[in-house]
Amino acid sequence: MNITNADRARILVHALPYIRKYTGKIIVIKYGGSAMQSDKLKDSVVRDIVLLSLVGIKVVLVHGGGPEITDMLKKIGKESRFVNGLRVTDKETVDVVQMVLAGKVNKGLVNIIQSNGGKAMGLSGIDGRMIEATFKDEALGYVGEITKLNVQPILDVIDKGYIPVISSVGCDTSGNIYNINADTAASKIAAELYAETLISMTDTSGILKDKDDPTTLISKIDVKDIPKLIESGIISGGMIPKVECCCEAIRYGVKQVIILDGRTPHSILIETLTDEGIGTMFTKG
Amino acid sequence: MNITNADRARILVHALPYIRKYTGKIIVIKYGGSAMQSDKLKDSVVRDIVLLSLVGIKVVLVHGGGPEITDMLKKIGKESRFVNGLRVTDKETVDVVQMVLAGKVNKGLVNIIQSNGGKAMGLSGIDGRMIEATFKDEALGYVGEITKLNVQPILDVIDKGYIPVISSVGCDTSGNIYNINADTAASKIAAELYAETLISMTDTSGILKDKDDPTTLISKIDVKDIPKLIESGIISGGMIPKVECCCEAIRYGVKQVIILDGRTPHSILIETLTDEGIGTMFTKG
Amino acid sequence: MNITNADRARILVHALPYIRKYTGKIIVIKYGGSAMQSDKLKDSVVRDIVLLSLVGIKVVLVHGGGPEITDMLKKIGKESRFVNGLRVTDKETVDVVQMVLAGKVNKGLVNIIQSNGGKAMGLSGIDGRMIEATFKDEALGYVGEITKLNVQPILDVIDKGYIPVISSVGCDTSGNIYNINADTAASKIAAELYAETLISMTDTSGILKDKDDPTTLISKIDVKDIPKLIESGIISGGMIPKVECCCEAIRYGVKQVIILDGRTPHSILIETLTDEGIGTMFTKG
Amino acid sequence: MNITNADRARILVHALPYIRKYTGKIIVIKYGGSAMQSDKLKDSVVRDIVLLSLVGIKVVLVHGGGPEITDMLKKIGKESRFVNGLRVTDKETVDVVQMVLAGKVNKGLVNIIQSNGGKAMGLSGIDGRMIEATFKDEALGYVGEITKLNVQPILDVIDKGYIPVISSVGCDTSGNIYNINADTAASKIAAELYAETLISMTDTSGILKDKDDPTTLISKIDVKDIPKLIESGIISGGMIPKVECCCEAIRYGVKQVIILDGRTPHSILIETLTDEGIGTMFTKG
């Protein structure tokens, strides 16, 4: 296409009211799963984050890393046992979780952010005892339930001018480490930080009336209509817990929660800095 | 044209390296003359300034207002006497200059900046004794030559988060007010603030090899080549003193000085946040 | 008279308890009208302000400029239409109001304050969107009623060590400019700043029991007695709206409001730093 | 005399340029001897100090207390032995010196300053190890010579808004306490604080050409002329070491050093805030 620099300038100017809306506010972005697998998509997401950060928006990145964990467990020949479809996380497994999330995925994201001109600091829920947790269910081993969230380390890192990148692992006072669901962690962090917006990146087209037709995307859902949507099967499968985390964030006071298709290039910028809503936004009342 | 929001996002991302370059730096923009006469162009310039300011660039706007002064003198039936082509500025005339610049043009610019979402504070060279001056030439009356520049009030206003908008009038310790050339004031202010860039808005196509052919714009001029360009007539007329102010700014340490056609919409953004140089840039060596 | 330096020192010492009373507090001074016409009186008022400021009192100067506006309208041959005795302020008139107040009177006061050793910054209600207003009465044109007062720019300027000098013009989000009554602006500003004292400079002898006998000055008036005094004709004519502004300031929490004769040299210092009350003080209960 | 409040206001205004000169600057006042004996004079001196402090001048008060020490030694029946006319300060004597200076005189001055509306904190050279000293002459016992001056405690106390009142006792790292000459301490403190002025209060008429004729006061002495004045006997006796301390302060960079007759009421204010110089000022070159 033939876009002139005059067009470019006009487009920058059109972003003005959106930039103003978010300046100085906190946006928490939950990033993970297969949307994080493609290097090209990862680059696109990271550039969006760096741009938001440069225009004065405080971005907090919370990541999971299920596929990388699975890969590493396979590599070391660790077989997983499942209880009710959930992976039992024994000591050896949680060690791998910590290592992969805090060592591989986290520093990898920090590295790309910095290669794109941002300034980042990677933390885990262990650093500054940010995420305190306990056993969710003894049968599942080191799968954690958050008991106390201390966002001071995140604020400290923002205050020093870095983009905080956070691995969802937790700890307790006895020195145990826990695998924490990243959606849950992101929701609670967004709530505790009084974030303006929580964006949850997925690798699906969002919530569709007809799951086979991307043009049937539901743009806005009032949280009170969710039970009905679950009942009717429109929200189903792995999307159910994700939507429930979104609701929780709304209940705790986050103004907007958006589920966004991470496979669309620059979906974060389009959602935040243009008039187009390309994800599903959850609101209250 | 048909520009999608995906295009928009990509364009925003392309601005990233340029935003990074200027973040936290000072850009002084000299604005005035007939480029300030069209409301539409004024809006375009002001939006560029607000956008630069929102993305973390410290913009300082220095303005003149020749045509408005001429209008007002005409309205009150004041006839001007000329010496060597320069208007003799008697007490009554300098009163009008102060009133029009600091009261009409300055507050007008502050008002438009704020209507476009910026936060501005309008100062004159009198406030905080910013521009101290003396008589340039007794025969010309209250035409001032800067004797001392105190940029503290500008820094104070930036520090409190406002865009400083500055009228080029000066004062002395005896209470006299002087009409100060806005190009000169802008050059000295840029130098004193260690500005990254000084942009001088004009209402011509910049410096053209063939003055009748806008495609012959000279993009870059080394200050040492200026005498030659004047001699050859390429730089001529009212452009000569303007170019001399630019040179002075370069000599005093401003990194880049750009003469920009204010009639091109969003020329400031195109110049600073894209890869296109649409003005004439002066550099050293 | 023969006053020795020992007398002078004793007098300075006698001012001690009064200085202590006001140190670090805010005094808003409304200044305008014919008291501002005499250069000698203006000098006297300004010196008082600079002295108060030097001894650690935070002085905020709010000014009008009716006579200067009338002069300028006359100069440009603009005829005024009146409705119920109030001047209709059309677009051209409000442009003149803005220009004269923010450009001429405001910078003039800043200039004299600085010639007397103070450090001042001149603002209008437009700067930092300080005074937001709307139409008071469509028939009157751009005569404004304050809808929102934002004193942050005043506090910012005080914080940086300047005496704020404020022109009573207002603005709205559509870019309109309004002529605002300076007494009203001063009252509201004093209230919003939790000022210790509001001093309203007039060019009459204050409120006299017998308007022809200056020795019948009423020193103290309880705001609840004002209706009675209006009824009896002691407060009458142009003094009525002025007194009503004073009452409003008292109601909004300003501790003392004083109407002072600007024609008495150094009346501000006499009122604030000696045991003599030479104006009429309004109090509550 | 019949001084009106209008006169008072005019007098306050006349003090303006002097206040401006000293605002934010440090004035060290050495106070002691018999000038401190009269309660009325002490009150006058203290009120001057409080006034200077209220108008934004940073006053540091350094005091001695010879007569009080002599009184107390007499009371406890302690006989003093003299060597070359100097009192031998044994352990018991230096204990009395510390007790009288830091406990009686110091807190007494703090108390009067506060009764006159100032805010003071009394320190000795021991607090914060401000004055480190060693034996001047073994034969004289605990008479100290300053080895290191640490003015940080003075700056800390000024920073918190108190007038520092300082007793001239010193200490060493072995825990010994020393009697320090107050003139010397004041000179060194003034130098170390880059004081604008050092005022040394005496109980004589200053330096007179004819010591019996107070009208022959020498207003200004260039330090290079001092030897001549000593030789000629104009500076003699106890005035010699006092003058030498003044010279030292000048040499160390204090701008003005003034010897002032503490018996003249409000001599400090007359000297600093009027056009009259009633003491002898030492200057350089």
Next chain:
Amino acid sequence: MNITNADRARILVHALPYIRKYTGKIIVIKYGGSAMQSDKLKDSVVRDIVLLSLVGIKVVLVHGGGPEITDMLKKIGKESRFVNGLRVTDKETVDVVQMVLAGKVNKGLVNIIQSNGGKAMGLSGIDGRMIEATFKDEALGYVGEITKLNVQPILDVIDKGYIPVISSVGCDTSGNIYNINADTAASKIAAELYAETLISMTDTSGILKDKDDPTTLISKIDVKDIPKLIESGIISGGMIPKVECCCEAIRYGVKQVIILDGRTPHSILIETLTDEGIGTMFTKG
């Protein structure tokens, strides 16, 4: 005994949880009486204070000095009159009290603290008008009852990094000085500072069930049991007012109040940084 450095290290490590408990908290220590007479014990107490201060605990030292006052009164041959067993404090006596406490004892403690590596500043209740008082009983003369406690000077001194050492003398707005009971002053200061702990150093073995058997020390007393203990004679004599001060501190919100035998070397460190409670602790409920 043969303690290796390995033992030393282990002991330091054992102190860790105790240091953590108090880090950043305020401990007020009341020190006086005969426990202050032995130089060796004084050194031991002071070293404990310096160590607590170095490990980040904010120690405030409040001292009396009865024996030193008695000594000095004897020295100057001043006879004391008694009313109901309480010494009548006439003007001359209170002068001695001020001088001895603020000049001798206070600076003496500051000096030793500094010889042991601490950084201290000695204040009295006069400085910054910290302790305002009035006559407790006309018949007793200048014996004061605290009417207002202003702890700002203490906080200012802590903020600047000094250990505040405080003499218990008070003042009023008329310039009178009062002798204040140091136990009372310490209790009120501890309460006003929201101190974690108040330690009252005595020169007895604490509260013993059998006053002749030091092994019968009562380690913990609930304040509600005190009347019973007084009735049974276990708390008696001079211990009664001391215990009452402790109760008052508890009532005002101090968490722990401990009476400690100052004759045991390093009793403060043992009490605060080990698991051994060697004093009597008062608690609530």
Next chain:
Amino acid sequence: MNITNADRARILVHALPYIRKYTGKIIVIKYGGSAMQSDKLKDSVVRDIVLLSLVGIKVVLVHGGGPEITDMLKKIGKESRFVNGLRVTDKETVDVVQMVLAGKVNKGLVNIIQSNGGKAMGLSGIDGRMIEATFKDEALGYVGEITKLNVQPILDVIDKGYIPVISSVGCDTSGNIYNINADTAASKIAAELYAETLISMTDTSGILKDKDDPTTLISKIDVKDIPKLIESGIISGGMIPKVECCCEAIRYGVKQVIILDGRTPHSILIETLTDEGIGTMFTKG
């Protein structure tokens, strides 16, 4: 052994001068190798660090993790190729290095520090682009040589009150990750931070004259004597590069560098807070 609490207190007091020496200073501790393998020793080291941190010393922990890397490589069945005895670090290997150091060892240390009451934040050389590196030798793959050290992230983390724990991995602007020798990183970090002391924990007895006799420990080595000691074989094998790093730190301005046997419990505290030097200290001149 029978150590009383009185002994404990005395021991704490004896640590006073050592605590004072280091208060507010930076100590860099290089920790790694087999000394990190025993949980008991790790606990002992960490407690020492927490104690130093609590008493106001700024500890920076730099760690390696060779054995853990070897374990993980073994687990995933990765065979290492060696060139001149150095492991070739291909892309897969450096991924493991990053993951193990930044994810496992780093967060493990943070976790233990916090279980012992410290407050820590774990960083890698990637965070904030702290350690920039390039290829040391193409044949060795991703083995890095430090090209630029940016200690700002370390200072930021200290400023916010955390103990920084640092993994020695580096990055470059192209996004490559490098394995960095931890001894080298620690030396350069200590130098750049102007550390008071660099402590290098080893798992040998330090430098012994007779390598089989631990009683022949050399306590102090002047860096100029090192070549001689290498020549004579006293410094040999893996100790040579370690000693060279120590020398480099000394050359860059670190005051003291100490090689300490990590197998001795609490060796850090013994070395820093007692009079016993149990390691080998390197000094200059």
